Amino acid sequence: MNKTGIEYLDYTWNITHGCSKESPGCKNCWAERMARRLAAMGSPGYDPDDPFRVTYHEDRLRQPLKLRKHSRIGVSFMGDLFHPLVAVETIRRIFQIIFMTEHTFFILTKRPARMAKVLGMVFEDHTLEEADNVWFGVSAENQEQADRRIPALLELPVPNRWVSVEPMLGPVDIHQYMVCESCLDPLVCWCGDPRIKWVVCGCESGPGARPMSLDWAQSLAGQCGRANTPFMFKQMMQGGKKVSAPKLNGKQYMEMPV
Numbered sequence: 444m445n446k447t448g449i450e451y452l453d454y455t456w457n458i459t460h461g462c463s464k465e466s467p468g469c470k471n472c473w474a475e476r477m478a479r480r481l482a483a484m485g486s487p488g489y490d491p492d493d494p495f496r497v498t499y500h501e502d503r504l505r506q507p508l509k510l511r512k513h514s515r516i517g518v519s520f521m522g523d524l525f526h527p528l529v530a531v532e533t534i535r536r537i538f539q540i541i542f543m544t545e546h547t548f549f550i551l552t553k554r555p556a557r558m559a560k561v562l563g564m565v566f567e568d569h570t571l572e573e574a575d576n577v578w579f580g581v582s583a584e585n586q587e588q589a590d591r592r593i594p595a596l597l598e599l600p601v602p603n604r605w606v607s608v609e610p611m612l613g614p615v616d617i618h619q620y621m622v623c624e625s626c627l628d629p630l631v632c633w634c635g636d637p638r639i640k641w642v643v644c645g646c647e648s649g650p651g652a653r654p655m656s657l658d659w660a661q662s663l664a665g666q667c668g669r670a671n672t673p674f675m676f677k678q679m680m681q682g683g684k685k686v687s688a689p690k691l692n693g694k695q696y697m698e699m700p701v
Contacts, residue, residue: 459497603640608642623636644663
């Protein structure tokens with residue numbers, strides 16, 4: 444279990460790590476760079492010949508149980524928990540640990556169809572509906588991936604859904620997915636219970652980072668405002684440097700739902 448600089452987490456729990464390219468957002472994967480660095484340092488569990496190979500770390504399974512203070516924990520942020528090479532039984536064991544604690548867990552995937560399939564195999568009908576300490580999310584780096592992944596996320600019978608638009612590679616309009624079913628016709632969600640309960644946005648950083656427009660982020664902030672969805676504008680490149688919690692029209696957006 445590692446303390447993290449990710450603004451909305453206290454720890455990352457990389458019970459699995461490793462992945463394979465799935466969409467344009469994967470091109471400059473920070474986790475792949477980190478895995479190579481860890482392998483070069485001789486860290487256990489990172490194959491020097493294939494450091495980003497999908498790997499389950501059995502020795503890390505019970506780590507969340509050792510935390511006494513309530514914490515926000517990112518699950519497998521150095522990979523994808525629902526990658527096809529992560530076994531169903533492995534995912535079952537991970538969720539058994541999650542449900543044994545009162546911590547808040549954040550899961551992010553680029554494979555929502557497999558997430559839905561596996562969770563349907565692992566849990567009975569009402570278990571997911573009561574999983575209020577888990578936030579199930581998808582990455583949506585552009586409009587194509589938003590339209591592909593978010594509808595699959597909305598099919599999950601879970602209380603907490605979120606979307607990460609990071610790295611933001613183009614304008615993204617997801618307002619139609621955020622507002623609740625009873626508010627689909629109006630432009631504004633009046634009931635205060637959006638289907639997507641949190642959106643995080645940020646630029647790409649590191650070697651080869653692709654540019655992002657502030658206009659894209661401003662549009663997304665407006666969509667979240669109309670849907671009563673908390674919005675976090677996490678980072679932006681300004682003057683060749685990464686700036687955390689940058690302002691949009693003079694306002695910082697670092698909202699969190701929990």
